[in-house]
Every structure is written in structure tokens, then in C-alpha cells.
Amino acid sequence: MAAALDFYFDFSSPYGYIGSHKIEALAAKHGRAVSWRATLLGAAFKVTGGKPLPEMPLKGDYAKRDFQRSAAFHGVPFRMPSQFPVSTVAAARAFWWLHDRDPRAAVALAKALYRGYFADDVDISSAENVVRIAASAGCDAEQARAALADQAVKDRTKAQVDASIAKGVFGSPYVIVDGEPFWGVDRFDQLDRWLATGGW
């Protein structure tokens, strides 16, 4: 079977959220699996000099409008979170903790965290809210709570973030397949053609 698509995302990224609704159907269309990889854009911004969109004059106002319009365009439920952006360290740690036990469950957790933040306005920077969402997704709450405080889980998450930056990931969503990088939901059309033709 052909290699999986590496799907990098940050839990505070509206476009990552929209992409999370579309990536599996796109991959399946071409007989590919998806490897979900939570990352932390803040760490990448330290390398690129980037910053969160809302902090940028002109671009920030445009972005808020574009989040809503892009979600509507792609048919994805979206409600602008009261707090945006937020730290997604706890969410990423929960993801990688669960990933190492059950990758499929980690994908379900990722979708639940995204839904919590971008549809239900739950502040996922709160570790306790992450635990609550993990519990609703089938995890043991006590184990999840302990995992978020576990140094090994912190180290594992940091290693994944460092690895994503080493791969060149500076935005969300970011897909790498067979060495070819695609940044943004708005490159999914190019990704689709690339998967169909094997080149460009």
C-alpha cells in the first residue's frame, strides 16, 4: 500500500479544523491512509517569525471573516471561539499520549477537541476541559489527567513538535506525502491532483 499522508495540525487553527473534516475522504479516494500529527504552531512561529493572524493589522480582520466564510464554503460547522487563539499544549499532549496507546482513538479525540473548540466554544487551553473532552471520547478521566502531568508525555509531545519543524511544517493544516508538502486547506485541490497523477 502507498505511504500514508502525514497530516499536521494545531488544535487552535481554524483551517486545521476545516482540513480535519476533509482529509480522510481525500486520502481514501486515492487509497491512502492518514497519519494524524498534532503540532504546536507557536514553536514554528519562533523559527519563521510568524505570529497568530489576529495580531496582524489588516490581515487579522480579514482572517476572522475568512475563517467563517471558508467554514461555510466547505460545509463545516463553525463558531468563532470566545478566546482565540489559545495555547494547545494540553490538547497536543492528550493527543500524543493516546496516540501511543491507540492511534485510532487519538483521531477520535482530535475530532472531539476540534469540535469542542470550534463548534461548542470550549476553552481547550484548560487541562481540565481537555480531560473532560477525553472522557467524553471514551478515555479514563483519571488516566488522562495523570498523563497531562507526566514528564514522559511532555517530552514525547515536544519531540513531535521538533520533528514537525525539522520536516518544514510552519502552518496548519500541513500535509506531506511522498516528500511533497502542501500547506493549507486551499492546497487540497493540488494535493488531490498530485495523488491522482503522482507529480505536477
Place this chain on the structure above:
Amino acid sequence: MAAALDFYFDFSSPYGYIGSHKIEALAAKHGRAVSWRATLLGAAFKVTGGKPLPEMPLKGDYAKRDFQRSAAFHGVPFRMPSQFPVSTVAAARAFWWLHDRDPRAAVALAKALYRGYFADDVDISSAENVVRIAASAGCDAEQARAALADQAVKDRTKAQVDASIAKGVFGSPYVIVDGEPFWGVDRFDQLDRWLATGGW
């Protein structure tokens, strides 16, 4: 007739160049005209804190690949210029000078300048190269040369750049229609739907 699409672009923008190949057919499909508006992204970057893509670690390398792939995806001839980005002040002045005499001729000049820079690797930061391209597009070379040194043309161009920033334009291409903003060739699909439905 419905209002024209305002199509903002910088002559050093690969995505503006790609957009220049697509905007007229898209507008015509919906019975709209296009109002071409050269601007200078450097002035907008001073407001947003943005900078040219090649200067950004990680993102710069991605961008160079994305320029080529996006041009191929959209079927637009593209050759990465030897010098990139370059100052497009002379090109913008030539555009606005001609625009005030013959808007249709200014569109033809815009296409010739874009082709010179992104297909034929002509350095359009050079006023003399701009004059040469203007002459090949049917302008009188002496008049074009004089125009580039004319304070009134400089002021006219600066006023247009300031007006674009006042409208929120921070990137290229940038389309505004009936008050709705669309940044990037990758929003032309949303623009297409918006023109069809009048909303989102």
C-alpha cells in the same frame, strides 16, 4: 450592470500574476467587469508587519516550490525570476500613468509587465526595462520615460497605494466586490460562489 470587481495586484507577486490570467474569465462568467489596480505590497507590509516570502525561514522554501506548482496547476507559464522579489515602483507608475489615459491599454501593459517578469525573466525594477515593455505594448517610449520621472505620476501612484491600504489590501492578488474581500488565487473558488449566490 453590477459593479466591477476591484482586482488589486503587485507586479512582483507570483500569485498576482497567476490571478491576472484567471480574473477576467471569472468576472465575465458572472457578467462583471474587472477594475485592475496596481499596488505596492511593501507599503502594506509596513502596516501588517509582513515581509516578502523568500525572507521567511521554512515558509520561503515552501513558497518557491508552491509558486511553480501553483502555476502548473493553473496552466500558467512560469519561470522563477533571477531577481525576486524586486521593487515594482516603476511598473506601478507606468500602469497608473497609462490607466488615466486609456484603462484598456493599461491592462494590456500590466499583462506585458507580468509576462516580462514571470515568463521572460526581465528585471522590471529597471525603469528602462519598463519603458521597453511599454513600447512593445504600443506606448511611445519617450512619453513613458518622461512619465516615470513625472512628480504627478509619482503622486498619483502613491495615492492609489494609500487608497488600497485604506481598503484593507495587504496581499496580492486581492479582490473586493460589493464590499466583500478575497485574498489570493486560492479564494477564487469562494469568489466564484459568492458571485453566483450573492452571499455565503
